[in-house]
Amino acid sequence: MVIVFVLLALAVLVGANWYLWRRLFRDTTRGPGRARRGGAVLIAGGWALAIGALVAERAGAPFWLQRTLAWPGFLWLALSVYLLLGVVAGEAVRPLLRRYLERRARRAQARTPVAEPAPERVPAGAPPAQDPPEPAADVAEKAAPSRRLFVSRVVGGAAAAVAVGTVGQGTYGVLRGPRVKRVTVPLAKLPRAAHGYRIAVVSDIHLGPVLGRGFAQKVVDTVNATQPDLIAVVGDLVDGSVKDLGPAAAPLSRLRARHGGFFVTGNHEYFSGAAQWVEEVRRLGLDPLENARTELPWFDLAGVNDIAGESEGQGPDFDRALGGRDTTRACVLLAHQPVQIHDAVRHGVDLQLSGHTHGGQLWPGSLIAEAANPTLAGLERYGDTQLYVSRGAGAWGPPTRVGAPSDITVIELASKRA
Structure with a gap:
């Protein structure tokens, strides 16, 4: 089955790229x-670089x-998606x-007066007359290839321009x-003294x-400017080893919050x-909250490992993180993947923060x-538990986002007793 899937995926990839080449290059040239x-x-070459980038990252090159x-x-990956969408829309x-x-050509032809040639006397021994002008239908038939070429160039050029513009704008945004982004979340168990408590969610x-390092510094500056009470880094911090990315992550030491910063693993940490x-x-x-909990002055803060840790015997353990706590206190859970919400509901969590x-x-x-996640982004309720999913920083x-702008969310907790 794996071989069949790989062959099918390869066939789709080759077919899509042949179609892209045909529309952008074969149909636009003579x-x-x-x-x-x-x-x-x-x-x-673009796909060779894309596959090489993916393999190099996972293989630790x-x-x-x-x-x-x-x-x-990676930029070619994004560009190829929108080139393909552009030429498909062009159909x-x-x-x-x-x-x-064609209609414009017919109207132009209809407006052109056709003069009837006067009969001419042909002297004896004169050379034969030239062939009469081609019928209009024959002229139109010969003009058709030129029109097809023109249409292909217009549609292909427009598709390429839109794709490049879309990827350029999306890359600039990242x-x-x-x-x-600021979101107010009311919690029934939150005491009045904690009304307005701010959690900066970074995922x-x-x-x-x-x-790299410059981007990490932008994240730090953005978070610190919000003056949060607590910082929650909810996974997928890095794609690479400490040896390679330690210097890039160094600015995170300058994160500042009244009650400090907390971290849970995401699936990419296990890669x-x-x-x-x-x-x-x-x-x-x-x-780091590795299936652990800490009691803050007004609520409990818990964190569980990502599901990907199960392959290493370090998966999420909700009983360890949440067992034996005082259920009259509000509880905020840090869990990288939104699908962990169902375990959070069973354990009486008030708010889960994910990415x-x-x-x-x-x-x-x-x-x-x-389709793959219970919540794509934003705040939703599951029974007595609320789930907030950040789009990520x-x-x-591809360092590109289209239709899903990056964010750092400041969750402002609200007490219903205030």
Whole structure:
């Protein structure tokens, strides 16, 4: 079954890229030449870089090689998605544009007066007369290939321009840093003294070969500017080892909050050496909650490991994190993946803070992410438990977001007794 799936995926990938090459390069040129060969090299080379970037990251290749491949490879992934969407959308425009050009040509031909040639006397021995003008139908038939070429160039050019513009804008949105989003969450058990308590939720920073130390500093500056009471880093901090990314994560030591900062693992920590990163974030001043709980003055704060830790015997343990607590106190749980909400409900959690989804990151990927998660982004209620899912501060793979802007969310707790 695995082999069949791989072959099917490969066939789809090859077919989609052949279609892309055909619409953007074959249909927009008059014949074989440099443009068609260059298009084939561009598409094949782009995918070679993309696959190389993915393999280099997961295989732990030298960091300089990861960085060399990451920018062009991951950007090509995003660009190819929107090029394909653009040429598919162009299929609806193509016949409409052809019909418009044909009608315009017929109207122009109808407005041109046709003079009847006067009969001429041909002297004896004169050379034969030239052939009469071609019928209008024959002229139109010869003009058809030119119209098709024109339509292909217009549609292909528009698709390429929109794709480049979309990816450019989405990449700029990530690199400029996340914006602050503020959400008020009422908790029935929260005492009046804690009304207005602010938790800065930071998820999915994804420091790696693309987003480095400068991006980490932007995140730190943004969080500190909100002057939170507590900072919650809810997983997927890094894509790489402590050896490669320790300097990039160093600015996190400057995070400031009245009650400190806390951290739980995400699935990408387990791709990157979770045990080492837990120790590193502790050294940077964040308190890792590994299936653990701490009692703050007005509520309990708990954290569970990510589901990906199960492969290493370090999965989530809700009984350990939440067992034996005073259930009259409000409880806030840090859990990377929204699917952990069902365990949170069973354990009487009041509010779960998560990330993981990126809000879909690249539309229409949001449709897939929405189907795979109970909540894609934002605040929703599950019984007596509320779940807030952040879209995340960074991006994985392409440093690009479309339809899912990055955010750092300040959760302001509200007491119903206030």
